Amino acid sequence: MAITIITTNISIKTMTETTMKLKLFLLLLATALLTSLSGCTVSGPGIKIRPPIHVEGGGAPGHCPPGQAKKGRC
Numbered sequence: 001m002a003i004t005i006i007t008t009n010i011s012i013k014t015m016t017e018t019t020m021k022l023k024l025f026l027l028l029l030a031t032a033l034l035t036s037l038s039g040c041t042v043s044g045p046g047i048k049i050r051p052p053i054h055v056e057g058g059g060a061p062g063h064c065p066p067g068q069a070k071k072g073r074c
Contacts, residue, residue, distance in 0.1 A: 064074035 068074050
């Protein structure tokens with residue numbers, strides 16, 4: 001009878017240690033996951049506004065589109 005009690009105590013102690021090791025492993029895994037995600041940023045949709053483009057003149061000086069010189073428009 002004494003042998004059975006000792007065996008039971010060892011078995012319970014081993015299960016408790018296994019459970020504690022599993023909980024510690026999960027805690028370390030969760031910590032590693034949260035640490036790896038802490039450098040990430042999340043940004044929503046946005047609009048990039050650029051300054052307006054000013055175009056002066058119709059092109060390079062002396063340039064006449066094809067067919068326009070014959071009509072006298074250049």
